Amino acid sequence: MIPAEALALKIYSKYNQKCAIDFLDYVIERFSFRIHTVQTDNEHEFQAQFYWRCEDLGIRHIYINKVISHLNGKVERSHLIDQ
DSSP, rough: OOOOGGGGOOOOOOOHHHHHHHHHHHHHHHHHHHOOOOOOOGGGGSSSHHHHHHHHHOOOEOOOTTTTTGHHHHHHHHHHHHH
16 A cells, blocks of 8 residues: 555646646645656646646756657556546
8 A cells, every 4th residue: 555645635626737836836836755767648737737847947858759649648547547
C-alpha cells in the first residue's frame, strides 16, 4: 500500500495552464522531497506558462515522446482508476 503522504490527487473543472501550475505547486507543498523533473504529455495545459513555472522552481520539464506511447500507460491507467 502506498503511504498517503506519497499521493497527490486534485480534481479540476478545466484543463488549462493555471490549473496545471496550481497542481504543481500543490504537489511541491505536499511532498517532503525535492522534485527534480516533471514529465508530461504535449497537451496545451503543459505549454509555456507551465514550462516557465517549472524553470522558476528549478524543475526540469520534459515531454513524453508522442511516438513512444507506452510511456504514458501508467498515467492513462491512473485516469481510468480515478474515474
